[in-house]
Amino acid sequence: MEPGTARIAVDLLGGDDAPAVVVDGALRAVRADPDLHLLLVGPTEVAAAVTDALTPAQRARTTVRPVRAAAGPAHHAPRADSTVRAAVAAIRDGAADALVSAGSTGATVSAAALGFGRWADVRRPALVATLPAVAGPVVLLDVGGSLEPRPLTLARHAVLGAAYAAVAHAVDRPRVGLLSVGTEAGKGDRPRKAADALLTAASLPCGARYVGLVEGYDVALGARADVVVTDGFTGNVLLKAIEGAYAMAGGPPAGGGAPRAAALLGVAGTVVVCHGAAGAEDVASGIALAAHLWRRGASDRVRALLDGAAVGSPAVDRIDEVRP
Amino acid sequence: MEPGTARIAVDLLGGDDAPAVVVDGALRAVRADPDLHLLLVGPTEVAAAVTDALTPAQRARTTVRPVRAAAGPAHHAPRADSTVRAAVAAIRDGAADALVSAGSTGATVSAAALGFGRWADVRRPALVATLPAVAGPVVLLDVGGSLEPRPLTLARHAVLGAAYAAVAHAVDRPRVGLLSVGTEAGKGDRPRKAADALLTAASLPCGARYVGLVEGYDVALGARADVVVTDGFTGNVLLKAIEGAYAMAGGPPAGGGAPRAAALLGVAGTVVVCHGAAGAEDVASGIALAAHLWRRGASDRVRALLDGAAVGSPAVDRIDEVRP
Structure with missing residues (x-):
């Protein structure tokens, strides 16, 4: 584990078995990593299920951002008042460093692209x-x-x-x-x-x-x-x-x-998507991955490395657009 | 194992590790199944490597069709004088019931489609x-x-x-x-x-x-x-x-x-394709699969079952052709 604080926003309402497995996963993550801070994004009572189970010292490494709405149907852009959008907003505000959600991949990608923007050449x-x-x-x-x-x-x-x-x-x-x-x-x-x-x-x-x-x-x-x-x-x-x-x-x-956790590359932020059917261990490993990526500065470093790479040509671009 | 004789044409020159693994696979198959007959399609000396290792009773269940040429490059139609084409011809002549090859899938599919014809609606x-x-x-x-x-x-x-x-x-x-x-x-x-x-x-x-x-x-x-x-x-x-x-x-x-063996459906014959990297055991299991399918009359029965099935429409056909 790299040194350094990592503040991870966790979507408490994302996932087939949310919030139970997300609560359990968050608990495991906080206990496993003494430099981890969690921003718990979701209903107050769900966040309390995490914080109530922690020691006072562990609890000091958690913050709650009360949000009541889940992202909604998988094929739609996530609601503006949803946990995943709120988690993205928290990172933009500087309240967290990275995002983990086990909700719909489409919703998370959409929220991240909206909130962080995409990398210009991806x-x-x-x-x-x-x-x-x-x-x-x-x-x-x-x-x-x-x-x-x-x-x-x-x-x-x-x-x-x-x-x-x-x-x-x-x-x-x-x-x-x-x-x-x-x-x-x-x-x-x-x-x-x-x-x-x-x-x-x-x-x-x-x-x-x-x-x-x-x-x-x-x-x-x-x-x-x-x-x-x-x-x-x-x-x-x-x-x-x-x-x-x-x-x-x-x-x-x-x-x-x-x-059962994957990093999202191509948006200007650190985002980890867990499988919808993720268990508590999977959520905890997703949180650990997000912390790892943040500590390494992975998103910014990967982005910077793209500048030196050369792939295709404008002509190929056009072909690609016209004939998928 | 179903009862009944099954006469399997084996492409001795097909496969990355041919002829050695095909010889070994053929030996295993003959020894395992007393009602199996093999038509060994390939160079005489390769066929002899099989027959010399068998007992006289087992040897009586083998026939050799001498052919010297392999199918040639994977992206071309197999040569007319190749083992896989000769094996297909042997089945058309009534000298064998089914074909097994670990050669290029493209060559085997091409030889089978040429020699047996495709099912009309596949x-x-x-x-x-x-x-x-x-x-x-x-x-x-x-x-x-x-x-x-x-x-x-x-x-x-x-x-x-x-x-x-x-x-x-x-x-x-x-x-x-x-x-x-x-x-x-x-x-x-x-x-x-x-x-x-x-x-x-x-x-x-x-x-x-x-x-x-x-x-x-x-x-x-x-x-x-x-x-x-x-x-x-x-x-x-x-x-x-x-x-x-x-x-x-x-x-x-x-x-x-x-x-590592798969049945080819859609041509009017019983054909089993083994993985190019097949080992002797894989070749033997491919021969056993071909015998099983022949004994069940699988090819003809599957073909007959298609008549009662209904999929798509002429309009969908056209769409499918134009926009793959």
């Missing part, structure tokens, strides 16, 4: 999950930020993933692979073929190098790449398939299973 | 893999037959998968799910949303029922569906991700891991 924010593999972490993106496979989005997410692996996980010169159905050049559907060409010509940050096409095995095993790039549809179902396989196999491997 | 053949789950088998398709997600292809593959589950695995009234990023209606990318509408209105064979959207977990766990439908890109990377997860977890669960 049109589609990406959700980034980190899996523990034998040789080290594997960064998988996108796991659900944007679902349609677009070549330029894939190439830009490769840049994001490389920077994230270096900044968040201290991976030296990350190997970046593009997920496809085989490793030979030319394998894959049309978006993959076009993205492969873009990535072969791209300049990646942090000494990262593009290693070409990788396969499904590589996401869990990490043998061929430190960063695996795919579209949000494929990444999402893949991550859940790996989680299902670990459940079938009797439990995750030593070192950890499929993560 | 434009895109599907590769079908069966995973062992807790409650029973899970049929996953497509795992690499056609890579682009098209709504009508997804819906038609749902029909194929339902018929296959009933015929090949005796699943009673199969539950058919469409793989997406959440289970709530409306979750997913554009092809999934369109396919969901088609499937809601579809008439499925064998008393199968469409259960709506399922997630990655369900492929390994089988809790929500017996048949999981997705595009060939997603299915392929998913299957390999599950295989990688089992390797990370220290081995596959009791009952078996991710299969």
Whole structure:
């Protein structure tokens, strides 16, 4: 754990099993990290369920921002008076450093994009999950930020993933692979073929190098790449398939299973999205991830690293817009 | 094992590690199944490596068709004088009942479509893999037959998968799910949303029922569906991700891991495709699968079941063709 205070705004009403698992997750997080402060965003009585269970010293590291409304239906922009919007506003006001929500991904991404703004050269924010593999972490993106496979989005997410692996996980010169159905050049559907060409010509940050096409095995095993790039549809179902396989196999491997918390990259703030079905342990790990990212200055550092990267061209941009 | 002779044509030159693993796989298959006959399609000296290792009684269940050429590059139609084309020709001549190849999937699909013809109402053949789950088998398709997600292809593959589950695995009234990023209606990318509408209105064979959207977990766990439908890109990377997860977890669960042999549906013949990196055990299991499908008359029975199914409309067909 890096040193330094981290003040995390927690959306008490986000998640299928909220507020119970969020309360439990917040308690675990406060107890585990003595430099963690929580801004509890939600109904007063829910926040009290956290604070009442803490020692006075722990309680001193919590603040309550009373908000009564949840984000609302998943397919709509979150209500202005919702917990997730209030949590974003709290960070803008300087009352917290980072946001964690297990609510609808769409609502969180929307609230963050509205409140923080997007990075200028990242049109589609990406959700980034980190899996523990034998040789080290594997960064998988996108796991659900944007679902349609677009070549330029894939190439830009490769840049994001490389920077994230270096900044968040201290991976030296990350190997970046593009997920496809085989490793030979030319394998894959049309978006993959076009993205492969873009990535072969791209300049990646942090000494990262593009290693070409990788396969499904590589996401869990990490043998061929430190960063695996795919579209949000494929990444999402893949991550859940790996989680299902670990459940079938009797439990995750030593070192950890499929993560249920992912970092949102592409907005000007530190945001962690937990799986809607997250349990208390998942929420606690999401809070720990947000604190880790804040302490490393990950969001700003990843953003700064994009300036040196070069992907695609205006002509490719236009193709990408017209033919998704 | 069903009773009855099954005569399987084996492509001795297909696969990354051919001919060694194919020879070993053929030996295992002959020894395991006393009613199995093999037509060994390949160079005489390779076939001799099989026959020389068998007892005289086992050897009597093998025939050799000498062919010297492999299929050639993966992205081209297989050579007319190749082992995979010769194996298809042998089935057309009545010298064998079914084909197994661990060569390039594209070459095998191409050879089978050329030699056997496609089923009239299946434009895109599907590769079908069966995973062992807790409650029973899970049929996953497509795992690499056609890579682009098209709504009508997804819906038609749902029909194929339902018929296959009933015929090949005796699943009673199969539950058919469409793989997406959440289970709530409306979750997913554009092809999934369109396919969901088609499937809601579809008439499925064998008393199968469409259960709506399922997630990655369900492929390994089988809790929500017996048949999981997705595009060939997603299915392929998913299957390999599950295989990688089992390797990370220290081995596959009791009952078996991710299969490395898949049935090809949509051509008028019994064809099993093994993974290019198949080992001897995988090749043997592919041969056993081909024999199983032949003994059940699976190909003809699945084909016949399609007549009673109704998916889409001519208008949808046109949309599907124009906007993949």
